[in-house]
Amino acid sequence: MKVLVAVKRVVDYNVKVRVKPDNSGVDLANVKMSMNPFCEIAVEEAVRLKEKGVASEIVVVSIGPTQAQEQLRTALALGADRAILVESADELNSLAVAKLLKAVVDKEQPQLVILGKQAIDSDNNQTGQMLAALTGYAQGTFASKVEVSGDKVNVTREIDGGLQTVALNLPAIVTTDLRLNEPRYASLPNIMKAKKKPLETLTPDALGVSTASTVKTLKVEAPAARGAGIKVKSVAELVEKLKTEAKVI
Amino acid sequence: MSILVIAEHTNSELAPATLNTVAAAQAIGGDIHVLVAGQNVSATAEAAAKIAGVAKVLVADNAAFAHQLPENIAPLVAELGKAYSHVLAAATSNGKNILPRVAAQLDVDQISEIVAVESPDTFKRPIYAGNAIATVQSSAAVKVITVRATGFDAVAAEGGSAAIENVSAGGDAGTSAFVGEELAKSDRPELTAAKIVVSGGRGMQNGDNFKHLYTLADKLGAAVGASRAAVDAGFVPNDMQVGQTGKIVAPQLYIAVGISGAIQHLAGMKDSKVIVAINKDEEAPIFQVADYGLVADLFEAVPELEKLV
Numbered sequence: 350m351k352v353l354v355a356v357k358r359v360v361d362y363n364v365k366v367r368v369k370p371d372n373s374g375v376d377l378a379n380v381k382m383s384m385n386p387f388c389e390i391a392v393e394e395a396v397r398l399k400e401k402g403v404a405s406e407i408v409v410v411s412i413g414p415t416q417a418q419e420q421l422r423t424a425l426a427l428g429a430d431r432a433i434l435v436e437s438a439d440e441l442n443s444l445a446v447a448k449l450l451k452a453v454v455d456k457e458q459p460q461l462v463i464l465g466k467q468a469i470d471s472d473n474n475q476t477g478q479m480l481a482a483l484t485g486y487a488q489g490t491f492a493s494k495v496e497v498s499g500d501k502v503n504v505t506r507e508i509d510g511g512l513q514t515v516a517l518n519l520p521a522i523v524t525t526d527l528r529l530n531e532p533r534y535a536s537l538p539n540i541m542k543a544k545k546k547p548l549e550t551l552t553p554d555a556l557g558v559s560t561a562s563t564v565k566t567l568k569v570e571a572p573a574a575r576g577a578g579i580k581v582k583s584v585a586e587l588v589e590k591l592k593t594e595a596k597v598i
Numbered sequence: 599m600s601i602l603v604i605a606e607h608t609n610s611e612l613a614p615a616t617l618n619t620v621a622a623a624q625a626i627g628g629d630i631h632v633l634v635a636g637q638n639v640s641a642t643a644e645a646a647a648k649i650a651g652v653a654k655v656l657v658a659d660n661a662a663f664a665h666q667l668p669e670n671i672a673p674l675v676a677e678l679g680k681a682y683s684h685v686l687a688a689a690t691s692n693g694k695n696i697l698p699r700v701a702a703q704l705d706v707d708q709i710s711e712i713v714a715v716e717s718p719d720t721f722k723r724p725i726y727a728g729n730a731i732a733t734v735q736s737s738a739a740v741k742v743i744t745v746r747a748t749g750f751d752a753v754a755a756e757g758g759s760a761a762i763e764n765v766s767a768g769g770d771a772g773t774s775a776f777v778g779e780e781l782a783k784s785d786r787p788e789l790t791a792a793k794i795v796v797s798g799g800r801g802m803q804n805g806d807n808f809k810h811l812y813t814l815a816d817k818l819g820a821a822v823g824a825s826r827a828a829v830d831a832g833f834v835p836n837d838m839q840v841g842q843t844g845k846i847v848a849p850q851l852y853i854a855v856g857i858s859g860a861i862q863h864l865a866g867m868k869d870s871k872v873i874v875a876i877n878k879d880e881e882a883p884i885f886q887v888a889d890y891g892l893v894a895d896l897f898e899a900v901p902e903l904e905k906l907v
Contacts, residue, residue, distance in 0.1 A: 365861065366726045375730050443698070444707045472725055472842070473710045478668065478698035487669050487773040490695050493836075503777060508691040509790075509845075511781040511837050515667065518773045527826070527843055528836060563738035564707040567720065570731050575868065578889040580880075584902040587874065587892050591907075595872045595889065597851040598794070598818060598907055 350460035350497075350519070352395045352404045355450055356388040356424055358417040359470040372568040384420040387465025389427075390525040393532040394495060395463055396428035403497050406430050408457055412449050414438055418548060425543035426535035432548040433457075437560065443471075445553075445560035447479035452556035454484055459520065461502065466491050466524040477524035487517035491526040599628035599718065602656075602679055604687040604696070605646050609636045609664065612645040614791045615688035617752035620649055622745040623686055624753065625715035629653045632760070633678065635671050637664035643762050650754040655762045662770035666692050672699035674768035679704060679740055683718070689744040689846075697744050706738035711846075713749030727842045727865040747790060748848035748869055782835050786812075789838065792821035794851045797840055797867070798833070799825035801856020801877065801896055805833040810897070811855060814904045823847065823867075825857045841866035856896045859884025876900070 360366060361381040369376050384392075398404040409429040411417040414436070421432035435449050454462060467474035481488035489495070489504030493512065496503045497519070505514045507526045535543070553560050581587045591598045601623045606613040616632070623630045632646045635658040643657045656678065662670040679685040679700060687693035689711045701708035713731075714722040720735045721743065789795065796815045798808055808822070815822045823840040824833065840847055842865035852870035857863060859875070859882055867873070868887050875888035876899050885891040892899060 360726070362862070366729050368730050375726060442707050444702060444705075447702060467843075469842070470726055472727065473708075474694050475698035475701070475708050475710060478695065479702035479708075481668075482672060482699040482702035485773075487771075488695075488699065490668075491691060506691075507836055508779070509837065511779065511835070513665075513779040514777040515665075516775045516777050521773075528830075562707055564709060564734050564736045567733045567735050569725070570733070572724070572728060572731050572868075575873075575887050575889075578873070578885070578887075578891060580885070580891045580893065584892065584894070584899050584906060587890055588903065588906040590890055591851070591872070591874070595851070597872050 350404055351406045351408065351457065352398060353454065353457055353459035353462045354391050354395045354407060354409045354424065354429065355462070355464045355476070356392065356409055356411050356420050357385045357468045358382050358411065358413050358420045359385045359468050362386055362469055368569055368571045372570055374569050382416070384423055385465050385468045387467060387525050389532040390527070390529050391463040391465050392424045392427050392429060393530045394525060397530065398497065399428065408433065408459065410435065410450065410453050412437060412441065412446050421548055422543050423535060425546045426540045427533060431546055434548060434550045435556065436550055436552055439560065441560050442562045442564055443473050443475035444479055445562060446476050447483055448558045449553060449556060450476070450480045451483040452558050454480070461497070461520065462522045464522070464524045466526055477522050481522040484522070486520050486522050488522045489515060489517050490524045492523050493526050493528045495523055495529070599683045601626060601628050601630050601684040601686060602682040603630060603632045604675060604685070604693065605632050605634045605642065606688045606690055606692060607634060607636060607639065607642045609639055610641060612642050614752060614788070615690055615747045616646070617649060617755060618747035618750045619686050619688045619745045620651060621750040621753045622712065622715060623684070624651050625750065626684055626718050628683065631656060633658065633675065635663045635674060636666070637661050647760040647762050648756050648758050650757040652758050652760040655760050656765050657762060658765050658768065660769060662768070665776035666696065667774050667776060668696045668699045669771040669774045670768060671696055672703060673771065675700045676703035677767055678765065682740060684741045684743060686743050686745055689746050693744050697742055701742040704740050704742065706740055706742055707736065708742045709734055709736060710744050711746040712743055713746050727861050728868065729861065746846060748846055782837050786815060787819065787821045789821045789823055789840070789845050790847055793849055794818045794820035795823050795847050795849045796820050796853045796855065797823035797825065797857060798828055798855050799857030800827040800831060802828060802833055808834055810900045814900055817904055817907055825863045854884050854888070855900060857884055858882045859887065
C-alpha cells in the first residue's frame, strides 16, 4: 500500500527562540531549521512499514517555503521514495495546510497518511485531525503503536490516563507521539542517493485550494519572566522557607 | 452570544478540567451550555447541571459515544455547534483529538490551548514551547477553541441548577472501533489538578528510586510527575510526563528532583506558583526558574525532606 507522510520545516528544537522587538513574531533569521521531531517519527514509521513489506511506496509531502526542499531531501535520505513540495511563502494555518494535504491525498490516493501530532513552532496539534475530517477517514492520533492487518489498522494511542487501542478502517490518518519509535539517522550514501529521487513542486493555486484564514496574529510577546530565586544551603532551610516565606506547605 | 462547552468525562464522572473550561467560557461572556456526550451519562449530566454559571446541559446518550471516538462525536458537535458563537473544550487528549475535527467540519480555523481571554474574539496562547505568547484574533462565525486548564481558575462545581435536555443526533460513523485500554492506576491526586507536584528526572537513575518520591508525595498529598528523560529511560509510564509533549501543570508548589530543566520540560511547569529544584549540578538550567534551589545529592536530600515536612 501507499503511505503518505507530511513533514514540516520548523526551527530546530534546541534553539532558544527570541521574540522580535516589534512583537510581530519570533526572530527566525539565521536560526537553524530542521524537520519537526514528530515528523521524523512519522517518516521512520513509514520506512519501518516498508521494511516489513506492508508499505510499497512512501510519498513525503511538505507545505512551506522553497527551503522546505531540504527537509524533503532528508526524508528521501531516510527511505521515502519521492517527494512533493506545495510551495507557499506565507505562514499557513492548520486548516489551510489540511486542505492542501486533502488535495494531495485526492491526487495520490494513499491507504495511510502519517503526520506528527504537533509542530513544535505553532504547538497547534490540529492538522492530522482536520485532514481526517476533510477526507472523512478515521483518525488515530498520538499513536505509540501502529499495526496494519488486512483492511484495518490498529493504533495504540497515548491518552491522559494511559493507553487506548482503536481499530480504524483503511484508508486512515495517523499522528505520531514520541514513543512510537526512535528515528534513524541518514547515512552519507543515502543522502547522496536522495539527491536523485524525484521531487515535484506544486502551488496552492494549482491544487485549487484557498489558503485564506479567519485567525490572525495581532502580536507575539515574550512570556512574563520569573523573579530571580535564591539558593538554599540545606534541606532544613528549604523547609523553613516553604513554610514561612512561600507558605505552600 | 452563546457558548457550547464540551464536557470532559469518563461516562460515570465529570473531569475537573470541565470546570476550568466553563471558567474560560465565563470570561468570554454569554449563555453557557454544556454538552455531555457518552453512554449512560445521566449522573454526569446531573453533575454538569450543578456547575455554577451553566444555563443548560445537553445530553447525547448513545453507545457510539461511549469511548469518545472522534469519528462519531465530531459530527454531533459540529451539527450542534452551528448554533453557537463559541465551541470550547479542555485541551486534554480527548479535547485535542475531537475539536480540530469539529473545526474542519465547520470550515473554520481552531485556536489551541488558550491561556487568557482578551475579548470574545481575541485570545492569548503560548507558542514555541511557551517561549512566546501570541495574541490571536478570530473572525470565524463559530470560534472553536481548546482551553489550557491551568490558565483558568475552576468555577464552583456546586451552586448551579441548569435544565437538562436530551439531544438525539449522530451515531456510529462505522469507520473506527474501540478495542481496549490500559489505564495507569494511582491513588494519588491527578497530576494536572494537584496542588503540589513532585517530579523526577534522569537523576533518579532508575524506576525503583521513584519510591523516594512516592513517599515524599504521599506525605505532602502531592502528585508525582516525571521529565521526558525519565519516561524515555523507562523509569515510569508516559502519562506521568510533564512538558510540552506531556501534561501541563501549574500547582502551588512544584518540586523538581534530578531534572536539568530542558525547554520541553519547562514548557509544562513554569507557571507553577513556587518552584523548588534539587539537583547536584549547580549549572543546571532548572535553577534559572526555581524560586528555591538546593544543590545537593537527591538521594540524601529527598529522605531528609520527607522527614522534615
